[in-house]
Amino acid sequence: xxxxxxxxxxxxxxxxxxxxxxxxxxxxxxxxxxxxxxxxxxxxxxxxxxxxxxxxxxxxxxxxxxxxxxxxxxxxxxxxxxxxxxxxxxxxxxxxxxxxxxxxxxxxxxxxxxxxxxxxxxxxxxxxxxxxxxxxxxxxxxxxxxxxxxxxxxxxxxxxxxxxxxxxxxxxxxxxxxxxxxxxxxxxxxxxxxxxxxxxxxxxxxxxxxxxxxxxxxxxxxxxxxxxxxxxxxxxxxxxxxxxxxxxxxxxxxxxxxxxxxxxxxxxxxxxxxxxxxxxxxxxxxxxxxxxxxxxxxxxxxxxxxxxxxxxxxxxxxxxxxxxxxxxxxxxxxxxxxxxxxxxxxxxxxxxxxxxxxxxxxxxxxxxxxxxxxxxxxxxxxxxxxxxxxxxxxxxxxxxxxxxxxxxxxxxxxxxxxxxxxxxxxxxxxxxxxxxxxxxxxxxxxxxxxxxxxxxxxxxxxxxxxxxxxxxxxxxxxxxxxxxxxxxxxxxxxxxxxxxxxxxxxxxxxxxxxxxxxxxxxxxxxxxxxxxxxxxxxxxxxxxxxxxxxx
Amino acid sequence: xxxxxxxxxxxxxxxxxxxxxxxxxxxxxxxxxxxxxxxxxxxxxxxxxxxxxxxxxxxxxxxxxxxxxxxxxxxxxxxxxxxxxxxxxxxxxxxxx
Amino acid sequence: xxxxxxxxxxxxxxxxxxxxxxxxxxxxxxxxxxxxxxxxxxxxxxxxxxxxxxxxxxxxxxxxxxxxxxxxxxxxxxxxxxxxxxxxxxxxxxxxxxxxxxxxxxxxxxxxxxxxxxxxxxxxxxxxxxxxxxxxxxxxxxxxxxxxxxxxxxxxxxxxxxxxxxxxxxxxxxxxxxxxxxxxxxxxxxxxxxxxxx
Numbered sequence: 001x002x003x004x005x006x007x008x009x010x011x012x013x014x015x016x017x018x019x020x021x022x023x024x025x026x027x028x029x030x031x032x033x034x035x036x037x038x039x040x041x042x043x044x045x046x047x048x049x050x051x052x053x054x055x056x057x058x059x060x061x062x063x064x065x066x067x068x069x070x071x072x073x074x075x076x077x078x079x080x081x082x083x084x085x086x087x088x089x090x091x092x093x094x095x096x097x098x099x100x101x102x103x104x105x106x107x108x109x110x111x112x113x114x115x116x117x118x119x120x121x122x123x124x125x126x127x128x129x130x131x132x133x134x135x136x137x138x139x140x141x142x143x144x145x146x147x148x149x150x151x152x153x154x155x156x157x158x159x160x161x162x163x164x165x166x167x168x169x170x171x172x173x174x175x176x177x178x179x180x181x182x183x184x185x186x187x188x189x190x191x192x193x194x195x196x197x198x199x200x201x202x203x204x205x206x207x208x209x210x211x212x213x214x215x216x217x218x219x220x221x222x223x224x225x226x227x228x229x230x231x232x233x234x235x236x237x238x239x240x241x242x243x244x245x246x247x248x249x250x251x252x253x254x255x256x257x258x259x260x261x262x263x264x265x266x267x268x269x270x271x272x273x274x275x276x277x278x279x280x281x282x283x284x285x286x287x288x289x290x291x292x293x294x295x296x297x298x299x300x301x302x303x304x305x306x307x308x309x310x311x312x313x314x315x316x317x318x319x320x321x322x323x324x325x326x327x328x329x330x331x332x333x334x335x336x337x338x339x340x341x342x343x344x345x346x347x348x349x350x351x352x353x354x355x356x357x358x359x360x361x362x363x364x365x366x367x368x369x370x371x372x373x374x375x376x377x378x379x380x381x382x383x384x385x386x387x388x389x390x391x392x393x394x395x396x397x398x399x400x401x402x403x404x405x406x407x408x409x410x411x412x413x414x415x416x417x418x419x420x421x422x423x424x425x426x427x428x429x430x431x432x433x434x435x436x437x438x439x440x441x442x443x444x445x446x447x448x449x450x451x452x453x454x455x456x457x458x459x460x461x462x463x464x465x466x467x468x469x470x471x472x473x474x475x476x477x478x479x480x481x482x483x484x485x486x487x488x489x490x491x492x493x494x495x496x497x498x499x500x501x502x503x504x505x506x507x508x509x510x511x512x513x514x515x516x517x518x519x520x521x522x523x524x525x526x527x528x529x530x531x532x533x534x535x536x537x538x539x540x541x542x543x544x545x546x547x548x549x550x551x
Numbered sequence: 552x553x554x555x556x557x558x559x560x561x562x563x564x565x566x567x568x569x570x571x572x573x574x575x576x577x578x579x580x581x582x583x584x585x586x587x588x589x590x591x592x593x594x595x596x597x598x599x600x601x602x603x604x605x606x607x608x609x610x611x612x613x614x615x616x617x618x619x620x621x622x623x624x625x626x627x628x629x630x631x632x633x634x635x636x637x638x639x640x641x642x643x644x645x646x647x648x
Numbered sequence: 649x650x651x652x653x654x655x656x657x658x659x660x661x662x663x664x665x666x667x668x669x670x671x672x673x674x675x676x677x678x679x680x681x682x683x684x685x686x687x688x689x690x691x692x693x694x695x696x697x698x699x700x701x702x703x704x705x706x707x708x709x710x711x712x713x714x715x716x717x718x719x720x721x722x723x724x725x726x727x728x729x730x731x732x733x734x735x736x737x738x739x740x741x742x743x744x745x746x747x748x749x750x751x752x753x754x755x756x757x758x759x760x761x762x763x764x765x766x767x768x769x770x771x772x773x774x775x776x777x778x779x780x781x782x783x784x785x786x787x788x789x790x791x792x793x794x795x796x797x798x799x800x801x802x803x804x805x806x807x808x809x810x811x812x813x814x815x816x817x818x819x820x821x822x823x824x825x826x827x828x829x830x831x832x833x834x835x836x837x838x839x840x841x842x843x844x845x846x
Contacts, residue, residue: 181665181666182664184665188665209684228775296640567731581721587840587841590845598845602846609837630676635683
């Protein structure tokens with residue numbers, strides 16, 4: 001058995017060389033990474049289509065495309081799909097592919113559990129789709145009772161789907177933590193790990209400790225819907241705030257599940273294309289851990305208007321503002337990383353830079369919202385919608401694309417076309433801002449979220465949003481064309497097209513089935529740009545020939 | 552970084568307690584359970600803190616001895632007890648009115 | 649861990665950078681998840697308890713449950729003794745103690761099902777007729793489900809034992825099953841007090 005042979009021929013295999021290797025229970029982390037990424041991207045397109053439906057309805061003040069009920073179903077499905085079936089699995093997929101390579105491991109710690117995690121996501125996704133075919137959930141992704149206990153059967157299936165996705169997440173988190181702890185190559189101490197590994201470890205801790213709380217809350221929701229247990233309905237003596245507390249105990253940390261891996265990806269992208277070592281390695285690593293811990297102590301800022309004890313508002317406002325500090329530490333570290341660097345404006349770098357600026361806007365509106373007086377004023381308006389899309393699209397999705405453009409050559413062995421990439425970037429960036437910036441203003445003028453009509457005075461802002469959404473939809477086309485074209489006709493990438501440090505760039509593209517034909521050698525700091533030669537070359541790490549400018 | 556082959560004995564700590572310790576712990580658990588049931592019939596409010604302390608004691612006995620936490624790596628103790636910090640706000644949620 | 653498909657388990661013989669066994673580390677991480685799951689359920693239970701009459705738990709049968717608690721503690725002892733047995737390389741004693749565990753665990757679950765039958769059958773306590781009932785069945789039901797999973801796991805461990813997979817040098821799977829079983833016991837120790845006695 002050589003290092004580059006697919007093992008097994010039935011439904012259980014290890015390694016991906018043929019198309020069919022990607023359709024079965026495959027225990028190779030690289031295959032599983034691609035399975036996650038492709039599945040997540042399909043759901044991204046689906047969730048995007050739903051967003052298109054929403055924006056079409058809102059393009060005019062009283063359109064008849066959707067009714068109140070079908071509009072609710074659409075926005076619930078859009079939110080749930082984008083969060084649980086696109087952003088989170090896309091990060092899991094990317095991390096699954098690159099983290100074992102980055103730390104010099106041959107696979108994840110538990111290859112079979114890894115495959116189980118992926119194959120739990122599939123029934124979860126299918127159940128989610130089925131739930132909307134049988135009379136869907138109308139309560140938004142937050143599923144507040146009493147609405148979420150009176151809606152049709154689809155809401156029960158929706159909750160079951162989330163249970164499947166939750167199990168998938170938890171098993172994945174255990175796998176990542178053990179992998180990162182135990183499978184590091186000789187010589188790679190915790191502070192020689194690439195920052196993506198730190199970010200994934202912090203994310204996994206949040207998943208490990210947060211997701212089971214959602215599982216418990218969903219279990220109670222399911223029991224209420226099936227057996228008539230009165231947990232959450234005041235009419236039966238229950239407590240609607242119990243759901244909100246448990247839900248946000250998970251879901252506020254969950255927003256860090258959706259952004260920390262992005263932070264990790266950006267920490268890889270910037271040094272490569274600024275040709276400088278990362279600034280503040282330890283601060284970035286430890287601030288991820290700080291976010292993972294403090295993220296659990298801020299949840300009630302989502303409930304300032306929910307009838308909670310007013311006395312509790314101030315402590316939660318304070319903790320919510322404190323958590324901006326570790327995030328700020330990262331932002332400044334990244335700015336210092338690109339400061340005076342020799343910047344290469346590749347598509348990956350463009351998405352990386354867009355990430356920083358867009359995430360700062362979303363972060364700042366987040367601090368507005370953490371402040372009790374402002375939050376009470378703009379709660380449940382489009383200001384919140386704008387904020388969350390700046391962090392989730394401007395932040396998370398931009399970083400996913402930055403990572404895809406960075407690692408596509410490693411995953412497929414072929415380069416993406418940079419011109420098409422730039423077209424994709426600019427259309428996305430302009431469409432995104434056109435869509436969501438006006439929503440800040442609409443929100444401040446009092447436009448409530450999750451309502452399918454609005455007064456005619458808000459028409460201009462909404463029309464801008466809808467045009468922007470249309471642009472974003474168009475933007476996907478050059479990316480899809482680029483990716484498919486590259487698979488057959490792209491320039492051959494070679495092992496290290498970006499002249500990057502990091503163990504994943506020392507093996508062929510795509511890597512051999514068992515990753516490292518010879519045991520990897522760790523040379524200390526993973527970001528030695530401009531300080532020491534790349535492995536296998538002489539002279540200080542020079543930029544790739546295709547990247548404009550000299551060192 | 553020290554590297555150890557898990558197939559070698561080094562990873563299988565053989566200093567776990569023997570059957571005698573397990574039997575003693577079991578006896579302790581049984582007695583504490585008896586005391587708990589007795590305390591439950593006290594009508595004074597003092598029974599609640601007593602019962603909670605007794606059950607925590609029992610849980611600790613199982614965790615430290617049966618689950619070997621007393622003899623194993625500190626990492627496992629950190630992983631298991633660390634989340635209890637988060638359990639405090641979670642339980643507190645349910646007690647506020 | 650032994651397996652007939654070496655390619656799938658290649659990592660299990662890989663060296664560990666921390667010196668901790670991967671499977672055991674994974675199990676403890678899983679238990680951390682379980683701590684949070686049961687905490688959430690207990691939070692739900694305590695909330696419902698606080699909204700119920702103070703004597704809501706008087707319909708529960710404390711003597712029977714106290715005996716049942718004792719039975720579960722016995723099962724924990726037999727699991728601990730089974731680990732001690734295989735530590736000495738004694739496969740026969742390992743199997744016997746695991747069989748005893750199965751017996752005690754099965755008894756516990758049977759008594760719980762009997763308790764459910766009485767409570768729901770008589771209509772004294774159901775998930776739908778009171779908040780206390782809702783909390784009670786949610787938490788004890790989830791725990792019972794964990795016991796059920798533990799019983800299946802125990803049967804598997806007995807099968808592995810009879811296939812001669814364990815020895816004084818190689819018993820990590822027994823230990824990991826033990827961790828799970830003891831944890832389920834710990835949860836019951838807490839639940840017994842919170843639900844039945846307080």
